[in-house]
Amino acid sequence: MQNVVLKGYKDGYEITLNADADFKAILIDLSKLFAELQLEKEKSEAKSLSFDISTGTRLLDAEQKQEVEKIVSQYPLFSIHRFTSSVMQIQDALEMIENRTVHLNANTIRNGQVENIKGDVLFVGDLHQGGILRASGNVFTFGKNEGIIHAGFPNDAEAIIIGNIHATQQVRIADVVDILEENQIEDSAETVVFVNDLHVLAYTERAKVKMIRPKLFTRMGGY
Amino acid sequence: MGKAIVITSGKGGVGKTTTSANLGTALALADKKVCLLDLDIGLRNLDVILGLDNRIIYDIVDVVQGRAKLHQALIKDKRFDEKLFLLPAAQNADKSVLKPEEVKDIVDELKPDFDYVLIDCPAGIEQGFINAVAGADAAIVVSTPEISAVRDADRVIGLLEKESLDEPPMLIINRIRTHMMNDGQVMDVDEITRHLSIKLLGIVFDDDQVISTSNKGEPIVLNEKNLAAQGYRNIARRLLGETVPLMNLDSEEKKGLIQRISSWFKKN
CATH class of the missing domain: 2.160.20.70 (Pectate Lyase C-like)
Known part of the structure; x- marks a missing residue:
């Protein structure tokens, strides 16, 4: 599995971050992905897009979320809808x-x-x-x-x-x-x-x- | 090893000090060695009710602050040779001069030498209450049949249950006016006991003599024939493990001849 996978659904786009991959590698791939998306976007009509970020069996802490948000915030057309994961803290x-x-x-x-x-x-x-x-x-x-x-x-x-x-x-x-x-x-x-x-x-x-x-x-x- | 019992109520004026004095005296009469500990710092009364006020030299604050040894501060009641002692409260100090641990140390020091250590708690649920409860193994909650007293008793029982004493708190219902209770104007004994859901240790009837005798410095319990005195004696016997039935609430026999005759006409 790639570090970062973009999927399109009926109700929007979801980016899955591979839970087994190194987080730094994910961030690099994520930057590349958005750069490419931006290029494609510029060709077509400008319309803003919102993504769900799915982290699988990994839980992002506040700092990591910020890093992801920082990448996305470079592109005014893109935004993060929400973070999801299939796991949660025992306390929660x-x-x-x-x-x-x-x-x-x-x-x-x-x-x-x-x-x-x-x-x-x-x-x-x-x-x-x-x-x-x-x-x-x-x-x-x-x-x-x-x-x-x-x-x-x-x-x-x-x-x-x-x-x-x-x-x-x-x-x-x-x-x-x-x-x-x-x-x-x-x-x-x-x-x-x-x-x-x-x-x-x-x-x-x-x-x-x-x-x-x-x-x-x-x-x-x-x- | 003796047992330390705190006598408390939350509300003021329900008869904590009177109960402490009379219960202590009744236990002393039953040949138990008793120490009364007055923790109502600043407003001490227990010494007055026992008629020992003019014999105070040192008080509990003197002991805590090292000005006197514990045995120096204890006042012996000469009426009950070597059975009843009092550790008086300080008159010109504040409740906050004592810390719970200090009170506990004093109680622990007294317990080996006495059968019972009765702690007279001040009204309220602040520092004075916390101090008084600190050293206690058991608690007696005094209430009157008034709603306000019962409410406060409920509050205090809640606090006592959190303190995890060795025994659950016990209840004394004081100042019972039989005619009011029989007429249903105040909560009756069963109602109060059920409401507070703790063990009833005893009931004490309201009696003018309680006030007049305490003015003379003699606890009412010394007067065997008095109804209030019997109430206190029964409570002491129950504390010692005896099974004593509750006193009868019927006020009929207490009425005078004229009242009895007039009551015949009322019925018709």
Whole structure:
């Protein structure tokens, strides 16, 4: 395989950098490639082109990306659309798994405490008045909820809360907050809280999840 | 080796110091050697309630700063020969003069010589609280049936659980007014215990005599017949491992004759 391969697709051009080749050699070949492209371009009509840079099983660090960008920036007609690769850092991968897992949590969250969870949470503990249960994803709760439940922290308005929030002080999703008065929400374990099209918190029942969040519903195995 | 127990509440004025004094006295009456440690630096009270205020020569800050030896600063309560001792707090110093490690060193030095070291914690959750918890093996949280006190107790229990003490914190519900609790005007004992979800160590009824006796420098627990005193004695017995049933909340028998007669008419 060559160090640098240019391929054309229906939706654009992709330059693949050989993951086994020396990076300096790649940079030299890349410069040549762009020089040739520029020559060809000059013959035809001038129209700007954007490339995807695919690095295969190699991960470029910020410095290496800069070097590639430097080469491309010499040619005003060309630009880099994005860098892609088929591998990722273990740390990033773990974070991704964390964000996609439904975490089982049975803690007691007391007054003044904040329980931060990455991803979804199935909460079966006690949330006391003044405590905050905060998840970056959805909150499914069987627990005693007398504190504040925050789903989709900080900005995922697609997140929902399902459970009994009859005695809850506040529900928050992303940046929207609702202060719950006493007896505002009925004493039901099937209350669903979501952010509606007007970006306001709305309440519905479990059976409506399919309609309001079809993606989530399929992810949960519904159809 | 003794056990160090911190007595705390978060909220002020719920009876931490009164509880410390009475529990210490009750344990001393049960033939245990007890040292009370007042950590409310700047606002010491424990010595006053025990009636030992005029015998203070050195205090805990003197010990920490090397002006006195620990045994010099300990004040013996003569009523309980060699059973009850007090290490008083300093009056004209700030809470920040003590560091958690220094308090821990003092507690560790006391533990081999005593059965119980009771640490009276100041109100709040700042430096004074951190100091008081540093040396403790166990904790007693004092609350009253008021919502604000229960909330603060909840907060403090959360902080105590993070401290990883040897034992989970225990609860004392203080200042119970039976008629209010029976009328449902305040949270009842079960409700508070369930809400805080920790072990209930005991309950103490509100009683005017608690104040009047502490004004005289005699802990109420010395008065056997008093209801509050019985509460404290029961708590001490439970700490020593006995199984003692909770005291009855029925206030009926406490009413006077006239009140009882008038209550017959109310029912009709």
